[in-house]
Amino acid sequence: MELIRNYPTSLSISYFGAQGRFADEIIKIVMQNDTTASRYIDLTAGGMGVPYNLARNWKIPVTVNDLSFYSYICGIAVFEHMARFADYDDRLFRDIYSAVIPKEGFLTSKAGGKSITERYGNWSISVRKFVDALAEEAKSHEILLAALGRTLLNEGTFRGLTWCGTSPDKKKLADITVEEFWNKVMRNTAYFAILSEGIDASVKKNCQAYRSHASEFVKKYNEFEDAIVYMDPAWPWLPEFADASNPYNVVAHDIPEILLQNPMVMEPLWTRENPEEILNNLEFWISQPLLKGARRVIVSSQSTNYPPINEVDFFLKSKFNAQEVVMSTQFSGQAKSKMFTENWWVIKQ
Numbered sequence: 628m629e630l631i632r633n634y635p636t637s638l639s640i641s642y643f644g645a646q647g648r649f650a651d652e653i654i655k656i657v658m659q660n661d662t663t664a665s666r667y668i669d670l671t672a673g674g675m676g677v678p679y680n681l682a683r684n685w686k687i688p689v690t691v692n693d694l695s696f697y698s699y700i701c702g703i704a705v706f707e708h709m710a711r712f713a714d715y716d717d718r719l720f721r722d723i724y725s726a727v728i729p730k731e732g733f734l735t736s737k738a739g740g741k742s743i744t745e746r747y748g749n750w751s752i753s754v755r756k757f758v759d760a761l762a763e764e765a766k767s768h769e770i771l772l773a774a775l776g777r778t779l780l781n782e783g784t785f786r787g788l789t790w791c792g793t794s795p796d797k798k799k800l801a802d803i804t805v806e807e808f809w810n811k812v813m814r815n816t817a818y819f820a821i822l823s824e825g826i827d828a829s830v831k832k833n834c835q836a837y838r839s840h841a842s843e844f845v846k847k848y849n850e851f852e853d854a855i856v857y858m859d860p861a862w863p864w865l866p867e868f869a870d871a872s873n874p875y876n877v878v879a880h881d882i883p884e885i886l887l888q889n890p891m892v893m894e895p896l897w898t899r900e901n902p903e904e905i906l907n908n909l910e911f912w913i914s915q916p917l918l919k920g921a922r923r924v925i926v927s928s929q930s931t932n933y934p935p936i937n938e939v940d941f942f943l944k945s946k947f948n949a950q951e952v953v954m955s956t957q958f959s960g961q962a963k964s965k966m967f968t969e970n971w972w973v974i975k976q
C-alpha cells in the first residue's frame with residue numbers, strides 16, 4: 628500500500644511552537660562543529676524536530692524530555708521504536724481496525740460542551756466513540772497512539788493552539804466519517820514508522836524519550852557527561868503579544884487526556900506572575916547538567932517572551948559563563964504583526 632508518496636526526512640508532529648523548521652540553523656549554534664559530544668539532550672523537546680535532525684543526519688544519540696505525554700509518546704514512536712515501515716501493511720491495519728469496537732470514553736464525555744474548546748473539537752459522536760476505543764486499543768502500540776494524537780491535532784486544531792470546528796482542508800469536523808478519520812491515523816502511523824526507520828539502528832538503540840518535569844529530569848538523569856543540553860522552555864508571552872492563557876494547553880493537556888482516556892490535572896507552567904520561579908528553574912536546569920559534566924548548555928528564547936530578553940541576558944551572564952551567540956533577525960517572524968527575534972545563550976563550564 629502506498630501510504631505516503633513523499634517520504635518525509637524531517638520530523639513535524641505539528642507541535643505548537645516547533646523549532647524544527649530551522650533545525651539546520653539551530654544545529655550550527657548548538658553543535659559548533661563538535662562531532663564528539665556523547666549525546667544531545669533536549670529538556671523541553673516539544674515537537675522534537677531538532678533532535679530528529681541530529682539523530683538522523685549527525686548520527687548522534689539524543690535524549691528527549693517533555694512534560695507533555697503527547698510529545699513523549701511521539702518521542703517513543705520515533706526514537707525508541709524498532710519497527711520498520713514495511714511492517715505496517717494492509718493486513719495489520721485491517722486487524723487493528725476490526726479489533727476496535729466503538730465505545731463511550733473520554734472524548735465522548737466531552738460532546739455537547741458549550742464551546743468548541745470544551746468539546747475538544749466539533750467531532751461527531753461516532754468519531755468520538757471510535758477515538759475512545761482506539762485509544763484503549765493502542766495503549767500497548769506506541770506508534771499507533773502517537774498517530775492518533777497527531778491526527779487529532781492536525782485535523783481538529785488550529786496549529787495545535789486551539790480546537791476548531793473545521794479541518795485544515797475546510798471540512799467540517801462533524802462531517803468527517805470514522806473511515807476518513809481512520810485513514811488519517813493509518814497515514815500518520817506510517818509517517819512515524821518511516822521517520823523512525825530513517826535513524827540508523829545503531830544510533831536509535833542509544834536514543835531515549837522521557838516524560839518528566841525538567842527539574843526532576845536534571846536531578847535524576849545520569850548521562851550528562853560530555854553531552855550537549857538544549858532547552859527552549861515554555862516561556863510566558865509578554866503582555867502585548869497575548870493574554871495570560873497557556874499556549875501549550877492543547878498539546879500538553881487536552882491531547883494527552885484523550886490518549887490516556889483520563890482527566891488530567893496539568894502541572895502548573897511558568898506564568899508572568901512568578902518571574903522568580905522562572906529564573907530559579909532556569910538556574911537549576913543549567914547548573915545540574917554542568918555539574919554532571921555536560922559540555923555546554925544552550926538556552927533559547929524569543930523577544931516575544933517574558934522575562935524580556937535583556938533581563939534573561941543579565942541573569943544568565945551574572946550566574947554563568949554565558950554568551951549570547953545569536954540575536955538575529957534572520958529568523959524573525961510575525962507575532963501579532965510585530966517582528967520578533969530568536970535568541971540563544973551558550974553556557975559553558
Ligand SMILES: C[S@@+](CC[C@H](N)C(=O)[O-])C[C@H]1O[C@@H](n2cnc3c(N)ncnc32)[C@H](O)[C@@H]1O
Binds near residue numbers: 644695861862879896
Ligand atoms: C517552546 S516548547 C518547545 C518546542 C520545541 N523546541 C520544538 O521545537 O518543538 C516548550 C515545551 O516545554 C514543555 N514544558 C513546559 N514546562 C515544562 C517542564 N517543567 N518540564 C519539561 N517540559 C516542560 C511544554 O510541554 C512544551 O512542549
